[in-house]
Amino acid sequence: MVKAVHYFIPHKSNNHKPFFTRHPGLTTILIFTLFIQSSINIFFSSNPRILGFATNIYKDEIINLTNNERTKNGLRTLYHNPTLDKAAQLKAQDMFAKDYWAHVSPDGVEPWHWFEVVGYNYSAAGENLARDFDTSSGVVSAWMASPSHRDNILYANFTEIGVAVVDGNLDGEDTTLVVQLFGTPPPQSEVVVEPIANPTATPTPTLKPTSIPPTATPTVIRPTTIQSSPTVAPTNTPTPTTTPSPTPSPTPVYAMNQPTNNPTKISTLGSTDQNPPKSQFFTNLAVIENIASFSANRIFTIVLILALMLLLGSESAVLWYKGIEHPHAQRIIHVGILFLTLLATLYGAGGSIL
Amino acid sequence: MIKKGYIKGHILQYFFILLSFAMVIVAISTDIEFLYKLLMIALSITVYFFWSLWHHWENHELTPEIVLEYLLLSLILLWFLLNVAS
Numbered sequence A: 001m002v003k004a005v006h007y008f009i010p011h012k013s014n015n016h017k018p019f020f021t022r023h024p025g026l027t028t029i030l031i032f033t034l035f036i037q038s039s040i041n042i043f044f045s046s047n048p049r050i051l052g053f054a055t056n057i058y059k060d061e062i063i064n065l066t067n068n069e070r071t072k073n074g075l076r077t078l079y080h081n082p083t084l085d086k087a088a089q090l091k092a093q094d095m096f097a098k099d100y101w102a103h104v105s106p107d108g109v110e111p112w113h114w115f116e117v118v119g120y121n122y123s124a125a126g127e128n129l130a131r132d133f134d135t136s137s138g139v140v141s142a143w144m145a146s147p148s149h150r151d152n153i154l155y156a157n158f159t160e161i162g163v164a165v166v167d168g169n170l171d172g173e174d175t176t177l178v179v180q181l182f183g184t185p186p187p188q189s190e191v192v193v194e195p196i197a198n199p200t201a202t203p204t205p206t207l208k209p210t211s212i213p214p215t216a217t218p219t220v221i222r223p224t225t226i227q228s229s230p231t232v233a234p235t236n237t238p239t240p241t242t243t244p245s246p247t248p249s250p251t252p253v254y255a256m257n258q259p260t261n262n263p264t265k266i267s268t269l270g271s272t273d274q275n276p277p278k279s280q281f282f283t284n285l286a287v288i289e290n291i292a293s294f295s296a297n298r299i300f301t302i303v304l305i306l307a308l309m310l311l312l313g314s315e316s317a318v319l320w321y322k323g324i325e326h327p328h329a330q331r332i333i334h335v336g337i338l339f340l341t342l343l344a345t346l347y348g349a350g351g352s353i354l
Numbered sequence B: 001m002i003k004k005g006y007i008k009g010h011i012l013q014y015f016f017i018l019l020s021f022a023m024v025i026v027a028i029s030t031d032i033e034f035l036y037k038l039l040m041i042a043l044s045i046t047v048y049f050f051w052s053l054w055h056h057w058e059n060h061e062l063t064p065e066i067v068l069e070y071l072l073l074s075l076i077l078l079w080f081l082l083n084v085a086s
Helices: A002-008 A023-045 A059-072 A082-098 A112-117 A136-145 A147-153 A280-322 A332-347 B011-028 B034-058 B064-085
Strands: A124-131 A160-170 A173-184 A253-256
Touching: A023 A280, A023 B064, A059 A136, A059 A147, A059 A160, A059 A173, A082 A112, A082 A160, A082 A173, A112 A173, A124 A136, A124 A147, A136 A147, A280 A332, A280 B064, A332 B011, A332 B064, B011 B034, B011 B064, B034 B064
Parallel strands: A124 A253
Antiparallel strands: A124 A173, A160 A173
């Protein structure tokens, strides 16, 4: 007990200057910090199968976490559609190829273009983007913290999801892009057109997108060569009809991290949840590893900042309470700066979303 | 030594130091280039270090031990801020 006082609390025994606020103690703290954090980094980077390239972000986890959020809000889970995965993959590749970070490419290609490229018909669609995150949970948490992205995730009418996690170099920095696409296939009755033997009328696509502008202004960066993409398939089967009457067209709803309608919460959960083909064991393991890597670095920093704040704060408080004047006790400002750093460590998003 | 009215007399300085650190921390949490983040952190830590020494010099209490302590505390802060920036 006496030793603890000596090390941590201003007292007569330590001339009102605890060991850990003196230079030997501070040196110990600094060396300890460097050693622990270096060990954490070496441990995780020496196991590339855990961390992979740059991040711990997995498509399956993004989908599961998204569905968890929907479930929490009483919404149906989304069906994982590999076609949407392909569209998301093409979008991410396009961003890397043309070096831009926006919903709309520098040459004006909108997100919905990629739906059409892969032949995905839809009556509603949405897109969320993220970059520079370390973990899947970090990505989904950031989206949930942003009202517009959250509205996409919790949009009741979406029924399908596709995700791409792609590593590459953007703006000269190695990063991981996450593209999350949502879709709602059009009702079956609206896309089935009866074939006619002798078509005379010119086919007219019934789906005419009326897009809602994105909230974020697209950032136009150096346009380069256009990403080669698969053959464009028509969104609607342009089967000619003899009476091209203006049928009530299903107006597609577009949502680039923007609410399209107020999400309607439904009370019953759907049964369309299809987990990705990854084994449950591996998925769970990945989640644990994500938590571990997140915890190791960030929690250690948070604990250390708190400990230092307590140490310096208590020193100042005790000296002030006892009315003792001490030349080393003017460190209350350090506590303030540590507090600001703590807030940044706690709330730092670690990446950006669009 | 902390004299009566000393903190009150320097409250504006404390305010500006904290405000500038708050601005730096917000800036390094954003999506700017890492080099700029490094420069901002290094500059703010250096300013803080010399400002602290000046404070003690002003009070005629500056000793090698105090310089060493502030150097170590500044290095610890630097490490934390680098963590935030990365």
